[in-house]
Each structure stands twice: as structure tokens, then as C-alpha cells.
Amino acid sequence: xxxxxxxxxxxxxxxxxxxxxxxxxxxxxxxxxxxxxxxxxxxxxxxxxxxxxxxxxxxxxxxxxxxxxxxxxxxxxxxxxxxxxxxxxxxxxxxxxxxxxxxxxxxxxxxxx
Amino acid sequence: xxxxxxxxxxxxxxxxxxxxxxxxxxxxxxxxxxxxxxxxxxxxxxxxxxxxxxxxxxxxxxxxxxxxxxxxxxxxxxxxxxxxxxxxxxxxxxxxxxxxxxxxxxxxxxxxxxxxx
Numbered sequence: 001x002x003x004x005x006x007x008x009x010x011x012x013x014x015x016x017x018x019x020x021x022x023x024x025x026x027x028x029x030x031x032x033x034x035x036x037x038x039x040x041x042x043x044x045x046x047x048x049x050x051x052x053x054x055x056x057x058x059x060x061x062x063x064x065x066x067x068x069x070x071x072x073x074x075x076x077x078x079x080x081x082x083x084x085x086x087x088x089x090x091x092x093x094x095x096x097x098x099x100x101x102x103x104x105x106x107x108x109x110x111x112x113x
Numbered sequence: 114x115x116x117x118x119x120x121x122x123x124x125x126x127x128x129x130x131x132x133x134x135x136x137x138x139x140x141x142x143x144x145x146x147x148x149x150x151x152x153x154x155x156x157x158x159x160x161x162x163x164x165x166x167x168x169x170x171x172x173x174x175x176x177x178x179x180x181x182x183x184x185x186x187x188x189x190x191x192x193x194x195x196x197x198x199x200x201x202x203x204x205x206x207x208x209x210x211x212x213x214x215x216x217x218x219x220x221x222x223x224x225x226x227x228x229x230x
Contacts, residue, residue, distance in 0.1 A: 009153075043117070043204070043221040043223045043224065044156070044204070044206075045221070046218045046219070090155050090156070092155075099144075099161040099169045100158050100161065100169055100171070100172070101146070101158060101219065102158065103148075103155030103156045103157070103158075104155050105154055106153075106154070106155050
């Protein structure tokens with residue numbers, strides 16, 4: 001069975017600092033992995049996805065994530081936080097050949113001026 | 114172009130009543146998903162449609178929940194005998210196809226906030 005664990009329900013960084021949001025997954029088959037972002041009063045939108053091509057995936061707004069099979073991790077990073085990055089971030093996994101997508105509980109990112 | 118739309122945006126109902134939640138996917142998207150998001154949680158998978166058929170309904174919590182997509186476009190999530198525990202935001206998403214094993218981007222609607230009093 002698939003599962004996703006996001007470490008830290010809340011993360012606070014200063015503007016300009018590194019953003020690191022952690023995600024670990026479990027899957028019995030090679031997974032597809034996603035990061036979605038949810039801004040206040042808006043729907044979820046895709047930041048980036050891993051679908052078995054390059055392990056370092058670049059997404060929108062300067063975010064990237066690296067798939068590490070040995071660590072079963074897919075952590076999201078951004079070198080320099082902006083105030084506009086304040087939002088809730090969800091890591092998700094689906095199985096190659098499957099339809100069901102499993103989401104983590106989310107990490108709320110706060111950016112301090 | 115138009116995104117995924119959901120109606121109503123908010124629904125308040127009394128315990129025991131029946132509700133219907135509607136989802137209009139992006140035109141041409143054959144795959145449609147329903148999720149439930151409780152406060153402080155991530156979206157929880159309910160059901161997936163490929164075309165008109167429910168390809169995976171394993172996430173529906175019990176037989177009070179049912180969903181249809183009769184013409185392969187608009188979908189309706191139906192909840193009978195609502196309970197207070199059903200209160201949540203119900204999200205709909207669509208994608209071009211789910212046939213390639215879940216690797217497609219899902220486009221989410223704004224959700225319907227259901228409150229059962």
C-alpha cells in the first residue's frame with residue numbers, strides 16, 4: 001500500500017532563506033511523485049512531478065525536488081524564499097499502472113519578512 | 114480556458130438529509146477524481162472515473178456515498194443520510210487521461226465546503 005509522510009506540519013523561514021519541505025513515501029512499485037501547492041482560498045495546483053525520468057525535477061516558481069529511491073524521499077526545495085511562497089504544500093504519490101493518488105497531510109509554509 | 118468548476122461552493126445541510134455535489138471538468142478531460150479534504154489534512158481519494166465508468170471507487174467510505182458520470186463529462190457526488198462527520202471540503206479534479214498509470218497532472222476545482230449540522 002502506498003503512503004506519504006510529510007515531516008513538519010508547519011515550517012517557517014525568513015524571506016531569502018532556503019526552503020526545505022520533507023516528504024517520504026512508501027510504494028511497492030515504482031511510483032509517480034508530485035508536489036502540489038494550495039494558496040489561501042484557491043484550488044490545488046501542480047508544482048512539479050517525477051515520472052521516472054530525471055531524478056532532479058524542476059518546477060514552477062523556482063522550486064525543485066529530488067527523487068532518492070534509497071531514502072524513499074522526494075523533498076522540495078527552493079534556494080530563496082519569497083513572501084508569495086506562503087501557502088500549504090502537499091506531497092503525493094501514485095503507482096505506475098494505478099489511478100489512486102495518495103496525498104500527505106500537508107506542510108504550511110510561513111515566510112517572515 | 115475554463116478550469117474545473119464545482120457547485121455549490123458552500124452547502125449547509127441538516128443531519129440525515131441528502132446532498133448532491135456537482136463537478137464540471139475541463140473539456141476533453143476523460144479522467145475525473147473526487148477527493149475529500151478534512152481540516153488540517155491532505156485530500157483523501159474517494160473515486161476515479163475513466164469516461165463514464167468508475168474505475169476505482171475504493172475510497173468511498175461507505176454505501177451512503179455514490180458518484181455518477183453518465184455522459185463522461187459532468188459528475189455528481191451524492192451523499193445520503195448525511196452525518197456530521199461528512200463535513201469537509203469535497204474536491205474534484207480532472208486530467209487528460211488516467212490510463213497512463215497516474216502520471217498525469219490533475220487539475221483541481223475550488224471545492225465544495227459541506228457542513229452538516
